[in-house]
Amino acid sequence: MFSLNRSSFVNNTSISGSFSYRQRKILPTKVVALAASNREKSNGSLVMENENTTTALQEMRDGYKDVVSPKTAVSGGVMDVYGEDTASEDQPVTPWAVTVASGYSLLRDPHHNKGLAFSTKERDSHYLRGLLPPTVVSQDLQVKKMMHNIRQYQVPLQRYMAMMDLQERNQRLFYKLLIDHVEELLPVVYTPTVGEACQKYGSIFSRPQGLFISLKEKGKILEVLRNWPEKNIQVIVVTDGERILGLGDLGCQGMGIPVGKLSLYTALGGIRPSACLPITIDVGTNNEKLLEDEFYIGLRQRRATGQEYAELLHEFMTAVKQNYGEKILIQFEDFANHNAFDLLEKYGATHLVFNDDIQGTASVVLAGLISAMKFVGGNLADQTFLFLGAGEAGTGIAELIALEISKQTNMPLEETRKKIWLVDSKGLIVNSRLESLQHFKKPWAHEHEPVKELVDAVNEIKPTVLIGTSGKGKTFTKEVVEAMASLNEKPIIFSLSNPTSQSECTAEEAYTWSQGRAIFASGSPFDPVEYEGKVFVPGQANNAYIFPGFGLGLIMSGAIRVHDDMLLAASEALASQASQENFDKGLLYPPFKNIRKISAHIAANVARKAYELGLATRLPQPKDLVKYAESCMYSPAYRTYR
Numbered sequence: 001m002f003s004l005n006r007s008s009f010v011n012n013t014s015i016s017g018s019f020s021y022r023q024r025k026i027l028p029t030k031v032v033a034l035a036a037s038n039r040e041k042s043n044g045s046l047v048m049e050n051e052n053t054t055t056a057l058q059e060m061r062d063g064y065k066d067v068v069s070p071k072t073a074v075s076g077g078v079m080d081v082y083g084e085d086t087a088s089e090d091q092p093v094t095p096w097a098v099t100v101a102s103g104y105s106l107l108r109d110p111h112h113n114k115g116l117a118f119s120t121k122e123r124d125s126h127y128l129r130g131l132l133p134p135t136v137v138s139q140d141l142q143v144k145k146m147m148h149n150i151r152q153y154q155v156p157l158q159r160y161m162a163m164m165d166l167q168e169r170n171q172r173l174f175y176k177l178l179i180d181h182v183e184e185l186l187p188v189v190y191t192p193t194v195g196e197a198c199q200k201y202g203s204i205f206s207r208p209q210g211l212f213i214s215l216k217e218k219g220k221i222l223e224v225l226r227n228w229p230e231k232n233i234q235v236i237v238v239t240d241g242e243r244i245l246g247l248g249d250l251g252c253q254g255m256g257i258p259v260g261k262l263s264l265y266t267a268l269g270g271i272r273p274s275a276c277l278p279i280t281i282d283v284g285t286n287n288e289k290l291l292e293d294e295f296y297i298g299l300r301q302r303r304a305t306g307q308e309y310a311e312l313l314h315e316f317m318t319a320v321k322q323n324y325g326e327k328i329l330i331q332f333e334d335f336a337n338h339n340a341f342d343l344l345e346k347y348g349a350t351h352l353v354f355n356d357d358i359q360g361t362a363s364v365v366l367a368g369l370i371s372a373m374k375f376v377g378g379n380l381a382d383q384t385f386l387f388l389g390a391g392e393a394g395t396g397i398a399e400l401i402a403l404e405i406s407k408q409t410n411m412p413l414e415e416t417r418k419k420i421w422l423v424d425s426k427g428l429i430v431n432s433r434l435e436s437l438q439h440f441k442k443p444w445a446h447e448h449e450p451v452k453e454l455v456d457a458v459n460e461i462k463p464t465v466l467i468g469t470s471g472k473g474k475t476f477t478k479e480v481v482e483a484m485a486s487l488n489e490k491p492i493i494f495s496l497s498n499p500t501s502q503s504e505c506t507a508e509e510a511y512t513w514s515q516g517r518a519i520f521a522s523g524s525p526f527d528p529v530e531y532e533g534k535v536f537v538p539g540q541a542n543n544a545y546i547f548p549g550f551g552l553g554l555i556m557s558g559a560i561r562v563h564d565d566m567l568l569a570a571s572e573a574l575a576s577q578a579s580q581e582n583f584d585k586g587l588l589y590p591p592f593k594n595i596r597k598i599s600a601h602i603a604a605n606v607a608r609k610a611y612e613l614g615l616a617t618r619l620p621q622p623k624d625l626v627k628y629a630e631s632c633m634y635s636p637a638y639r640t641y642r
């Protein structure tokens with residue numbers, strides 16, 4: 001964008017203002033040249049000088065004389081300078097968005113808009129008088145009003161849309177709201193509501209919130225990245241939409257996930273919004289319902305696979321590094337497991353990549369288990385673990401638990417893995433299935449007879465910890481929970497699948513069926529449950545506790561690679577933030593309302609590990625990493641405009 005200087009337009013009334021790069025391309029030649037020269041002068045900010053502006057305006061008008069008579073007037077006597085109003089539908093017109101460089105455009109700019117919070121002085125100096133009603137309010141009052149409005153909506157998706165609308169209208173207010181009311185709004189902008197938003201994304205789509213890179217952009221991905229208006233990107237969350245939460249393949253409509261995750265990067269981890277870039281890679285979808293949906297926004301073809309998929313992803317990864325440098329953090333999110341593990345392995349050696357579903361989930365669950373030991377006594381090494389679901393989340397968590405036990409006991413990893421059992425859609429993972437197992441399941445094939453049903457696996461393996469990562473709701477049946485409760489005084493039961501509809505069991509079911517003895521946590525939030533006069537507060541074992549602080553730690557230390565020890569460091573930091581007061585309520589995690597403090601501690605521990613491992617490039621290492629993390633965090637408080 002570039003803005004024509006206000007003082008010049010005052011004398012040149014009808015054409016002035018700002019116009020975009022695309023619009024500039026269709027300006028008369030001399031104006032384009034002028035725009036280009038001014039762009040260079042102003043180092044990209046494209047502010048034109050007075051004398052040039054006058055010339056530009058005159059030349060624009062001259063250019064228009066050939067297109068349409070400036071005398072053309074529509075009824076009511078309003079000059080139809082561009083001929084837009086008189087043109088018939090088949091007469092092409094130029095889509096000018098030339099606006100007066102006044103406060104009006106400021107009110108339409110989500111990065112700078114403050115709405116009624118513009119002070120009287122700002123209203124004068126930024127030409128806002130008359131554009132706003134007289135009252136001047138504080139940001140806090142705006143927050144109060146927005147919360148009041150959002151609470152009027154009974155339908156979660158309406159709340160989601162109100163929040164997205166706010167993000168498009170007034171970014172700082174959006175983040176202030178999210179930070180100040182994180183516990184109430186997390187379920188709105190994140191799981192479970194974001195799941196429904198993705199399912200209906202085609203219908204609710206209004207403005208792009210991130211970049212869509214489809215097979216059509218093959219060979220041009222670098223160009224596409226350069227179309228994004230922000231240049232100093234530090235973190236990308238990317239999905240290909242194939243495994244959106246436990247809802248399956250949502251194709252291009254998975255965009256809601258990177259958008260939601262990045263809003264948490266800012267609100268929970270303090271990464272500047274302008275440094276965050278949501279990306280959806282569209283290689284088609286195998287979701288027949290979407291392919292037939294007239295409102296579907298993605299490519300209408302079945303998913304590209306094999307070499308075609310790999311080439312697009314490789315071009316993407318290369319272009320990202322070329323455009324943003326070595327230290328850009330790329331978070332893979334909600335890829336299907338047949339791509340996720342391979343991408344992480346392939347690019348883990350060359351890029352700063354992190355798979356939230358494999359690694360972030362592992363870190364948050366390990367922290368919950370460390371806390372759970374305070375309830376059941378003993379160590380992780382004393383436990384027997386059984387998972388329902390042996391995909392990204394399941395095997396990712398299993399591997400980190402095995403690593404932690406190995407570090408605690410000095411037992412080899414191969415031995416500690418034997419304490420961990422997984423069940424997939426075909427039953428217990430056992431040695432006799434080894435040949436046919438996907439590579440990420442092979443380390444978990446132990447010697448045992450085949451077992452088909454989960455309840456039988458519980459009775460055979462006698463786990464102390466049961467973890468659901470199947471993406472299938474209602475799979476922890478009464479029988480399963482009762483079996484866990486008959487085997488353990490305090491059964492540890494985590495239903496991690498999202499959104500709420502896919503949770504293996506509800507909090508109420510876990511507490512009721514275990515007669516109030518379960519140590520329970522879930523991926524999506526559940527309300528506290530009262531059982532026999534006692535209130536149980538379920539923890540939310542969701543990677544949202546980890547990735548914002550984890551990412552901040554990587555960014556602030558200038559880390560160039562992710563290492564498993566950083567995941568352990570993040571778990572330790574998170575677990576250390578849970579207090580006795582939290583445990584007394586049955587909570588395994590510290591409350592989300594303290595998340596920025598928690599994220600600062602996670603970031604500090606991750607950064608410390610990066611320095612220890614020689615993977616940090618920001619030198620010298622700050623003395624107090626927690627304070628440093630806090631000082632790096634974005635604040636949504638309004639700025640005063642001179």
Ligand SMILES: NC(=O)C1=CN([C@@H]2O[C@H](COP(=O)(O)OP(=O)(O)OC[C@H]3O[C@@H](n4cnc5c(N)ncnc54)[C@H](OP(=O)(O)O)[C@@H]3O)[C@@H](O)[C@H]2O)C=CC1
Pocket residue numbers: 243244245246247336337356357358361364388389390391392393394423424425426468469470471472475496497498499502522523524541542543544
């Ligand atoms: N709380 C959190 O922070 C997180 C939660 N999740 C949630 O975890 C769930 C799974 O994600 P992810 O691991 O990435 O998915 P994957 O698709 O990689 O894995 C799913 C696994 O579940 C198994 N499975 C599916 N249905 C059944 C069934 N009926 N009985 C037994 N096993 C079954 C699959 O078996 P098979 O291999 O045979 O197909 C597979 O092993 C999702 O709902 C997701 O939202 C994910 C990341 C973070």
Ligand SMILES: CC(=O)C(=O)O
Pocket residue numbers: 191244245246334356357497498523542543544
């Ligand atoms: C939380 C998350 O990342 C998931 O459910 O996929």
Ligand SMILES: [Mg+2]
Pocket residue numbers: 245333334356357
């Ligand atoms: Mg995910």
